[in-house]
Amino acid sequence: MSKRAKSGELGGFGRYAGPATLILSSLADGPKHGYALTKDIEGFAGVRLAPGTLYEALVRLDGQGLVQALESDDRRRPYQLTEAGAAALRSHLSAQRRVADVGLRRLAGSWGTA
Amino acid sequence: MSDPSPIALRRAERLLRWYPREWRARYGDEFVELLAADIAERPERWSRTVDVAGGSVMAHLAGIGLSGGTVDGSDRSRRSLATFECAVVVFMAFALSMWSQLDIARRSSDPTTSDTRRAIIVMTLALAVCVAATVIATVPVAWTAALKSVRRPELGLRRPVGLFLFATTVLLAGAVMFRHGWAGGAHPWSHASTGPGGAAGVLWASTVAVSAYWVHPSMLFKFPISEIAWMIVSPLAVVAATSGAARTLRRVDLPTELVPFVSVASRTAVAGFGLFVVGTLMWLVDGSPGPGETFQAGTVDVIGLAVMCVTLAVAAQAVSRTSLHRSLTAP
Numbered sequence: 451m452s453k454r455a456k457s458g459e460l461g462g463f464g465r466y467a468g469p470a471t472l473i474l475s476s477l478a479d480g481p482k483h484g485y486a487l488t489k490d491i492e493g494f495a496g497v498r499l500a501p502g503t504l505y506e507a508l509v510r511l512d513g514q515g516l517v518q519a520l521e522s523d524d525r526r527r528p529y530q531l532t533e534a535g536a537a538a539l540r541s542h543l544s545a546q547r548r549v550a551d552v553g554l555r556r557l558a559g560s561w562g563t564a
Numbered sequence: 565m566s567d568p569s570p571i572a573l574r575r576a577e578r579l580l581r582w583y584p585r586e587w588r589a590r591y592g593d594e595f596v597e598l599l600a601a602d603i604a605e606r607p608e609r610w611s612r613t614v615d616v617a618g619g620s621v622m623a624h625l626a627g628i629g630l631s632g633g634t635v636d637g638s639d640r641s642r643r644s645l646a647t648f649e650c651a652v653v654v655f656m657a658f659a660l661s662m663w664s665q666l667d668i669a670r671r672s673s674d675p676t677t678s679d680t681r682r683a684i685i686v687m688t689l690a691l692a693v694c695v696a697a698t699v700i701a702t703v704p705v706a707w708t709a710a711l712k713s714v715r716r717p718e719l720g721l722r723r724p725v726g727l728f729l730f731a732t733t734v735l736l737a738g739a740v741m742f743r744h745g746w747a748g749g750a751h752p753w754s755h756a757s758t759g760p761g762g763a764a765g766v767l768w769a770s771t772v773a774v775s776a777y778w779v780h781p782s783m784l785f786k787f788p789i790s791e792i793a794w795m796i797v798s799p800l801a802v803v804a805a806t807s808g809a810a811r812t813l814r815r816v817d818l819p820t821e822l823v824p825f826v827s828v829a830s831r832t833a834v835a836g837f838g839l840f841v842v843g844t845l846m847w848l849v850d851g852s853p854g855p856g857e858t859f860q861a862g863t864v865d866v867i868g869l870a871v872m873c874v875t876l877a878v879a880a881q882a883v884s885r886t887s888l889h890r891s892l893t894a895p
Contacts, residue, residue, distance in 0.1 A: 484598035502619025
């Protein structure tokens with residue numbers, strides 16, 4: 451991972467870590483523009499990111515070099531995940547999975563399975 | 565996704581105006597497309613307006629280096645530093661105005677309470693810290709800017725440096741000229757000595773616009789026209805000098821060896837600001853008017869304290885952003 455990506459890990463995004471994770475996860479299977487991102491995220495996460503929040507997170511990701519704008523003929527500019535963005539997302543999701551695994555294991559031990 | 569209606573586009577374009585110009589130039593078109601599509605799908609959503617308002621505030625804060633998410637990430641620290649400089653000027657304007665008047669009052673009569681005496685000592689120490697930190701930071705930065713303005717004309721530094729020098733000269737010359745003015749002689753301390761070197765008088769004259777006389781026009785218009793003119797010219801000179809300095813800081817890449825000096829000096833200045841606020845609170849809480857009411861705190865002092873608290877918060881945030889990025893030097 452590049453030095454720039456290390457400084458841009460999602461932990462430093464504060465309250466934008468959630469939207470940033472959703473955006474990076476959405477871009478993981480290919481470039482998308484703002485509206486396509488909104489619909490995709492709504493589809494897999496059940497969350498509709500409002501335009502202001504989406505772009506606030508997108509600008510931060512762009513500034514950190516975790517996503518990259520692509521050229522476009524119309525006004526809808528698509529974004530794609532960069533190598534640094536993919537590494538940051540992988541690291542963040544792995545950490546989240548460890549937390550989820552521990553939580554689920556403890557729940558199963560103390561409360562049984564649902 | 566169908567093409568949004570002209571009405572939705574117009575509403576989206578209106579919302580876009582809340583964002584800074586630089587942000588609009590980079591993201592405006594695509595953001596309007598998204599907003600218009602959202603408006604077409606969900607026409608009546610007050611939460612969208614609130615969300616866009618919040619996003620635009622964050623974009624403005626990012627533009628002055630108080631938050632992440634700038635359009636151009638390469639100069640984030642320089643933006644933070646320029647904002648820090650503006651916060652320092654505003655803080656110092658109120659702090660110097662307050663301190664100089666208390667110091668002059670102290671020279672004509674002692675405060676009756678030890679709390680006020682202690683408050684003045686704390687404020688004096690705090691200002692000494694702030695001034696020392698500011699000088700440590702300013703001298704090498706000013707030298708760098710002066711050298712670059714001569715050696716690298718493509719940076720366009722000559723105009724902002726020239727504006728800063730001109731405005732500072734006007735401010736100093738006027739402050740020296742009016743240092744014994746004491747607001748047209750109508751002030752109760754108009755004949756008081758300004759002390760060795762007249763430093764307190766010069767500081768008072770340079771911050772004379774921080775005054776309650778603005779809301780008492782009948783008293784204000786009794787002053788000589790030259791002093792009223794100075795009360796208008798001096799804040800303009802401060803604004804011009806601050807603008808020149810901020811524009812310079814936005815364009816100058818500092819040498820690597822200067823970064824620790826600037827960082828330490830900025831943090832020290834913020835600590836001094838905090839100490840000065842404590843001293844001001846001690847004075848206001850004591851509330852003793854002293855002989856001839858020369859130590860009486862007024863509404864302008866309470867407003868001054870509020871402004872200083874806000875600028876202290878801005879300065880602290882700007883310093884933390886500057887330290888966070890550590891990219892004051894050229895990328």
